[in-house]
Amino acid sequence: MTTNEDGQLERAQITLGDDIIICDNVKKWFGDFQALKGVTTNVKEREVVVVIGPSGSGKSTFIRCINRLEAHQEGTIIVDGTELTNDIKNVEKIRSEVGMVFQQFNLFPHLTVLDNITLAPQWVRKLPKKDADEAAMQLLERVGIPEQADKYPGQLSGGQQQRVAIARSLAMKPRIMLFDEPTSALDPEMIKEVLDVMKELAMSGMTMIVVTHEMGFAKEVADRVLFMDYGLIVEAGTPEHFFTNPQHDRTKLFLSQIL
Amino acid sequence: MTDYTVVEAIDEIAPEPPPKGPLVWLRHNMFSTIGSGILSVLAVLLVIFVIRGLMGFVFSPERQWGAITVNMRLLMIQAYPPAQFARVWVAVAIPLVLIGATFAAWRVGGNTSRRTVGGTILGIGALVVLAGVLGPFTLSTALVWIVVGAVLAGGGYVLRIAGGEAARQETIPVLGLALGLIVLGLVAIWVLPLPVPAKLVDGMVITDPALAGDFPQAEQTTVWRGIASSTTIPWTIIVAVGVLAFALVRFARDRMSAELLHNLVVAGWILSFPVIVLVILRDPDIDYGKVLSFYLPVALVFAVLGSLLLNYVASPSTGEIGRVLGAVVLVAALISFLFPMSFLIRFLLLGLAGFTLAAPTFGGEGAGRRRFLGVWVATALITAYLFAIITAPSTVAVLSAFFLGGLSLTILLAVTAIAASFPIGVLLALGRTSTMPIFRMMSTVFIEVVRGVPLITWLLIATLMFPITLPPGVEIGRVIVVIIAMTMFSAAYLAENVRGGLQSIGKGQYEASKALGMTTAQMTVFITLPQALRAVIPALVGQVIAIFKDTSLVVIVSLFDFLFIARNVIPQQSQPFNFLGALRETLLFAAVVYWMFTFTFSRLSQRLEKKLGVGER
Numbered sequence: 001m002t003t004n005e006d007g008q009l010e011r012a013q014i015t016l017g018d019d020i021i022i023c024d025n026v027k028k029w030f031g032d033f034q035a036l037k038g039v040t041t042n043v044k045e046r047e048v049v050v051v052i053g054p055s056g057s058g059k060s061t062f063i064r065c066i067n068r069l070e071a072h073q074e075g076t077i078i079v080d081g082t083e084l085t086n087d088i089k090n091v092e093k094i095r096s097e098v099g100m101v102f103q104q105f106n107l108f109p110h111l112t113v114l115d116n117i118t119l120a121p122q123w124v125r126k127l128p129k130k131d132a133d134e135a136a137m138q139l140l141e142r143v144g145i146p147e148q149a150d151k152y153p154g155q156l157s158g159g160q161q162q163r164v165a166i167a168r169s170l171a172m173k174p175r176i177m178l179f180d181e182p183t184s185a186l187d188p189e190m191i192k193e194v195l196d197v198m199k200e201l202a203m204s205g206m207t208m209i210v211v212t213h214e215m216g217f218a219k220e221v222a223d224r225v226l227f228m229d230y231g232l233i234v235e236a237g238t239p240e241h242f243f244t245n246p247q248h249d250r251t252k253l254f255l256s257q258i259l
Numbered sequence: 260m261t262d263y264t265v266v267e268a269i270d271e272i273a274p275e276p277p278p279k280g281p282l283v284w285l286r287h288n289m290f291s292t293i294g295s296g297i298l299s300v301l302a303v304l305l306v307i308f309v310i311r312g313l314m315g316f317v318f319s320p321e322r323q324w325g326a327i328t329v330n331m332r333l334l335m336i337q338a339y340p341p342a343q344f345a346r347v348w349v350a351v352a353i354p355l356v357l358i359g360a361t362f363a364a365w366r367v368g369g370n371t372s373r374r375t376v377g378g379t380i381l382g383i384g385a386l387v388v389l390a391g392v393l394g395p396f397t398l399s400t401a402l403v404w405i406v407v408g409a410v411l412a413g414g415g416y417v418l419r420i421a422g423g424e425a426a427r428q429e430t431i432p433v434l435g436l437a438l439g440l441i442v443l444g445l446v447a448i449w450v451l452p453l454p455v456p457a458k459l460v461d462g463m464v465i466t467d468p469a470l471a472g473d474f475p476q477a478e479q480t481t482v483w484r485g486i487a488s489s490t491t492i493p494w495t496i497i498v499a500v501g502v503l504a505f506a507l508v509r510f511a512r513d514r515m516s517a518e519l520l521h522n523l524v525v526a527g528w529i530l531s532f533p534v535i536v537l538v539i540l541r542d543p544d545i546d547y548g549k550v551l552s553f554y555l556p557v558a559l560v561f562a563v564l565g566s567l568l569l570n571y572v573a574s575p576s577t578g579e580i581g582r583v584l585g586a587v588v589l590v591a592a593l594i595s596f597l598f599p600m601s602f603l604i605r606f607l608l609l610g611l612a613g614f615t616l617a618a619p620t621f622g623g624e625g626a627g628r629r630r631f632l633g634v635w636v637a638t639a640l641i642t643a644y645l646f647a648i649i650t651a652p653s654t655v656a657v658l659s660a661f662f663l664g665g666l667s668l669t670i671l672l673a674v675t676a677i678a679a680s681f682p683i684g685v686l687l688a689l690g691r692t693s694t695m696p697i698f699r700m701m702s703t704v705f706i707e708v709v710r711g712v713p714l715i716t717w718l719l720i721a722t723l724m725f726p727i728t729l730p731p732g733v734e735i736g737r738v739i740v741v742i743i744a745m746t747m748f749s750a751a752y753l754a755e756n757v758r759g760g761l762q763s764i765g766k767g768q769y770e771a772s773k774a775l776g777m778t779t780a781q782m783t784v785f786i787t788l789p790q791a792l793r794a795v796i797p798a799l800v801g802q803v804i805a806i807f808k809d810t811s812l813v814v815i816v817s818l819f820d821f822l823f824i825a826r827n828v829i830p831q832q833s834q835p836f837n838f839l840g841a842l843r844e845t846l847l848f849a850a851v852v853y854w855m856f857t858f859t860f861s862r863l864s865q866r867l868e869k870k871l872g873v874g875e876r
Binding site: 067106107110124165 | 359621624625626627751767768793871
């Protein structure tokens, strides 16, 4: 990790690896409604992909297909060399390698912050409790709230809860992190603290797919921006291309509405 | 001119609160409108009539309260042999010791204010005055009531207001207050007299039932006597032991880890009930020859071989073969029921199958696996021990069919049915919400069939029809059959409550668990079930209370429970004292006892809810 002259973290030095996620013509229906109409894209190791688009465009469905919270019906998704099928063992293996952060945090309200983070490493990764506790405390340091370890999620602010949720996912040492609108349920003054954690994560070389409306985040850290609408990737490109020279009419309209 | 304004934030003093006082309170809360004034007056009249009726009933000269005091043993434990009565006292002492230990281990207590305590005393005093005025007393007795009540109320009032604001400060330790009440209660049982029946023979008053039986024709009366020392001494010792347990645990809690202490106390509670009933009250006459030649070897073989198997299956590197082995053990266990074999072996095989199937999910490396194996070894040994003591004959010689009766039988039925129905109910709820159709269907059918038929019918089916279906030579006691019926009935209702809790859990919890790679079993045990149970505590406590009261239905199959003795046994006594028809006294007493238990449950659940409420969304 390097910093530029302002002390800001710099992403330019990170080199992308091979394809770690391969999506080919992914289709998904909810009843008669087709949510994904053939999504094809690959994500490289250490790449940060930001997915934007209007609500109902299928962007959440798309990333939820990647760890099979939703099952796609046609097409192929290959994550880290394993194809996603109905085989439950494959699915559990992939889920333990792919972290996910939700819009509503989804922390476990009956467990302390520390237990929220250590539960999965202890029982899924079979880590001894002591090691899991130590790793969890390091992660809490990393997201900046070690002092909240013994509190319950309900006692934390939204921003703090989302940072715990990120720490909880990281505790599984995932190779890929999915973010499903991580800041949409937050008060404006808390968005920054969560985005800062996500930026730090991006700078450390984590492969990330982020569904968000935070255009600033996209400009700053994304390697690639996908614009989705009607269940399709309408336009894809670098942030520069996207925010200065969008090609598709739908993209132009969307950007003009939110910028 | 500027086009902006700047405001400085200044804290102002809050306005004076409106005047307070009893009159203001009355006007606000009882007479705010004409309609509510009328309703208030009617309600107060109703309360007065109820108190008057109750006092008239309790203190009527016709009442034979001696029917209860002289029959207290019968009501509590029916015909338990007096020679072995020490066992009963130990059985009572164990829960008290555990209560003391629990209070200390969880640091129950805190402080209360003089204002609160004074208010309570004031209220009690006012009630005593009211009772004195409304009761069927002579003028002098009524005056005693009124004076005592007035002194209490006055003392309470002074305590409540003296010192003004200082009275609001929470400086009185609740535990000290509790200790004071305990001492007061002990003094009361040593000092206060109770009404007991007596025979008048030639001007002599005979209260001893053994002697009174010699004078069937003599006039019967009621006299006031202190409680016998065979009751007061054990109670004093038991209470002292309970307080001592509190003091000891309080001393120990700062010198050991809180987690260990809590685990010890919880283990004590879990073990206490089977130990009290099966070991202390039943006193099995264990055949040590058979233990050494059969039970112990079988348990050890299962513990050792089972541990080896589980050690292999639970290690993360074993993988899928573990579940296959679990299935093999399960099939072996089911087959064992087709051949003549000790039930101990059958149950241990079933248990091993369950542990093997759970091993890949809850095993792990190092300490986790060792703990898992430890639980298995303990399960095997405890199962064998339970078998040894249940199959052994009892040394307690009672004339009736079962060694317990009265309140002890009621408690036995209730606690066993509740404790056993809890895991079954949870499994049924999980089955009914499962994605596997066969489990869903079986659970649904079971729940709907069991809930659709009244408990009385199930009790009759269990005692009259079920024994016919057993293979020849197998006999199951009536109490066991009744417990099974009540357990199944309660489990069906519990299952529906738990299902409600499971449905209240948001989709996000499932998604978050799945996204972390948890299996369905892990998600259920660690995430959804704990939250579901927490959400339905009020309904679960309602179920516990309902089952406790429903135990009285066992009169239909002639079990001598508490209510049966109160309703059918005592009112038919004519010797040594005549209580024919003394039904109202015993029923009122039974009602008060049932209420004391259920009210305690309800209060405990409120505390539990509050405690578990910490950290809720």
